[in-house]
Amino acid sequence: MRGARALYAAFDRFPSRKGSAVHIDRFARALFERSGGGLLYVLGGEGLPSYQREGDVEIVRYMREADHVLERAAGYGARLSALLDELPDLEIAHFRDPWSGLPIVEHDGDHLKVYEVNGLPSIELPFLYPAIPNALLEQIAEMELRCLHAADLVITPSQVTADRLPVPAHVVPNGAELRPRSERPALDRPYLLYFGALQPWQGVDTALRAVARLELDLVICASVHQRRAKPYRKLAEKLGIEARVHWHFALPEEELAPWRDHALLSLAPLRDCSRNAVQGCAPLKILESMAAGVPVVASDLPAVRELLTDGVHGRLVAPDRPGELARAIRVLLDYPEERERMGAAARAHVQAHLTWDASVARLQRLYGERMPAWPTA
Known part of the structure; x- marks a missing residue:
């Protein structure tokens, strides 16, 4: 782990069947292919190991549960801060959320900071927790702003999101694969x-x-x-x-x-x-x-x-x-x-x-523009 040049951090369970996990898989692989491996830091869950290695990629999962998502986010961030201290050769840190971003932007080091904005907790959390206090949402919005202004590169899959952000952002769309048609499922009606x-x-x-x-x-x-x-x-x-x-x-x-x-x-x-x-x-x-x-x-x-x-x-x-x-x-x-x-x-x-190959190629071009010493995609 100490030799890792690249980090991808996401406050999401991985792997899972959610769309976020599909996205994490594609973009983390794009990062690690370019950097020659690295560290993936994500949430764990039942049936997932806290640590595993797949080739030149190490996966560390935060396993501790909590009564509230924000309590778990705080523990996740504290663990990430400790992991960053073990990465003296870090050159790029790519993160998907403020829970990952705040430890990264506050950590000493000159690594490239990439904020991938797929969602903003200050907007999403009230739908999941209607009783969440406004003062807490304001604190979360401030965390988001700190990460946005400290990031060297901001990307997002939607132009609507890019237009809303207070800093310039590059749109890197989500994608899909074109696959052969599967056999019909076991339902005998439309x-x-x-x-x-x-x-x-x-x-x-x-x-x-x-x-x-x-x-x-x-x-x-x-x-x-x-x-x-x-x-x-x-x-x-x-x-x-x-x-x-x-x-x-x-x-x-x-x-x-x-x-x-x-x-x-x-x-x-x-x-x-x-x-x-x-x-x-x-x-x-x-x-x-x-x-x-x-x-x-x-x-x-x-x-x-x-x-x-x-x-x-x-x-x-x-x-x-x-x-x-x-x-x-x-x-x-x-x-x-x-x-x-x-x-x-x-x-x-x-x-x-809108293929994943096109989206990954755009992401790697953006990496290359900011890290010209890296291998060309």
Whole structure:
């Protein structure tokens, strides 16, 4: 560890089935390929070792749980500070959040500091913890600002996010892979698909209310533990559609792919809230569906318009309106040739503009501009 030249730090469990883990895997690999290895510092969890080595990459996981996420974040940051003292040869530190960033920007050393802004806790935490005090959110916002102003390079996957930040930021989009079509899953009737996490801003309740207006099944492949689905299962029961909603949890990619590849449509009913409309986002569920040739019906938000064009790659509808979502779905169900055209256009768009290879190449060019002594990508 003492010889590591590169550090990638993220206050996220890794690996996991969340989109953040897919992103971490791609960008951390890009960093370590360029630096000849390094240290990945992430959160641990059940079934994951606190330390492992994969070739020239060491993975250290913060394992301690806590009653509140901020208590865990403080412990995670303290451990990172101690790790930094063991990295005298560090040349670059890439971090995804202020919990990782503050120890890095406060640590003595002339290493390059790269802040990858995928989300801002000062905006997201109130959705997860409505009772969080405003004074605490102000402290977190101050931490974010300190990291932003101290960073040598700021990147983000969304232009909406870049426009909101008080410092210049480079947009490095999320990506997707184009894969061969999988075998059909074990469901003998057509279905809609939602896959991803179940946070309040995802709009899963809107999807359920829309399906209640349709004679069609909905498959939900949640990237989290089934306990997170309890309120949505209760809502499905209240709407009288529980028999038409099929749940799957934390599926590995090879099990998720068939559900994604054979869906009639993929849904991304994001809420119109500060987390999506002000902070910005770049949902992998949209990109991965497009790469599979499946049209997406999504909320008409600025960040979503960065990824797809209404009427070309799918349909955009007013957010938080189940009736409009249901109408858009119904129209596309009535025109299968239109769905096929949109799916093909979506896949071609990802292939031309939104692959992981293209995003990684852009990231490595940005590294090279600031560290010209490093090997050329």
